[in-house]
Amino acid sequence: MKRSYVLILAVLLALPLMPSVFGQAQFISGTVADQSGGVLPGATVQVIDQMKSALVREMVTDDGGRFQALNVQPGVYTIKVELTGFQTLNLSDVKLDVNAKLDIGKLTMKVGEVATVVSVTGEIPMVQTNTMEKSFFVEQKQVSELPMNGRNWTALMRTIPGVTMNSQSNLGLTFNGVETLHVGGGRGSQNNFYLDGTPNLDVGDNQSQYTQPSIDAVAEFRVQMSTFNAEYGRNSGMVVAVQTKSGGSSFHGSLYEYGRNDWLDAVNPIQKRTPDPNDREKQSLNRHQFGGSVSGWIPFPKLSSSDNKRLFFFYNREMTRQLMTP
Structure with a gap:
């Protein structure tokens, strides 16, 4: 019985994630090569979300040394490449924008021990040649x-x-x-x-x-x-x-209130010139926009823990109340 409840809860938690997982149009692609320019098939490529410290995609390069991470949410990522006989390559600060088809170009690996890590900061070309949009x-x-x-x-x-x-x-x-x-x-x-x-x-x-x-x-x-x-x-x-915000590896929250009132408004300069004093009254306005947001990660047994955070959330609620007379 407990397993059934856990399964139902897991499905309910996954439902809000379905549109964002299967509807994303962004992807990251590139080519892995050695120092002589030869392509490297069979290299393991990992895409890691830097804000969430979570593994997003893992793949292996094809015969042409190419890889493509599909359906990736916008964010800042680290591309980690490993291959036996070569030093591990970490390309950090790779920013993927909404609806972007990002080609990071050629990733060059150096001969050496896998335990040796070479870290590089991502420098994305200003012009993307893989799209005409x-x-x-x-x-x-x-x-x-x-x-x-x-x-x-x-x-x-x-x-x-x-x-x-x-x-x-x-x-x-x-x-x-x-x-x-x-x-x-x-x-x-x-x-x-x-x-x-x-x-x-x-x-x-x-x-x-x-x-x-x-x-x-x-x-x-x-x-x-x-x-x-x-x-x-x-x-x-x-x-x-449009891309909405998402939760991260730490908890954040906010509360806000934006108010507008005719007490602080000036009279319309055009109305000041009307001969009838009754037409010079300010337009009544009483408007309030208030709400808040909270984001973070969700602890769940055997799925998302403090050492391996895999479930995240972001919630926002805003309301508007307005009283306005002509």
Whole structure:
């Protein structure tokens, strides 16, 4: 009976991970070679998440010395390569962005004992030659530090060349609408939206998202403008891929409250010029956005322990209350 309960609990814990595991479009690829340039088949390649200190993928190079780690979540990784007769190679600080097809190029191994470790810091080429797409990336620092009216992450789309919005303000209670976003003069209903690798666009109207994450839950996002890969289709506009945050090997949490009140607002300068004093009153506004987040790892017998953390979580909850009169 206890085993049944453990199995049911394990399945329930795994269900939230299913979309992120099978829907990810990112991968890391490369080639392993010796100092003379000859390829090395049969080398063991491990992809290790630096934030979680967890092994994500393990594979063996093919006859051409190539490897490819598929369905990897965005993050910072260490690539560890081992082969008998060669020194172990550690390539650290390899950053994988959302929807990125990252080719780290050739990894050169030196002849020597496997116990000898050569550590190298990752230097990723600025131009990726394995894709023809035109895209723009908005990273974590921009998401967390740029000001946004209404705390709606779609406001950051204004920073991307070629994207326009026909709304003057993001201050509202309808957060999931995306019909005001246009790229290259196209319609707002021609765009595709993805959340953690899964489609996030209401196919009924093509103008709203199924789920609108809080800005505190968004890690980064990428906007692809043209020459999409074959995996994308359906709509001819831009492809917006949003990646949410994930837990790490330590626990973190936050609480926040953002308030706006007409007591601190000035009168509209246009209203000041109206002859009727009754028209010079300030617009009433009382708005509060509050919430919090918590993240970390999940202890589970024989699966995730303090020495071998393998289950992680991130939870965010945000609410908005607004009283606004004309």
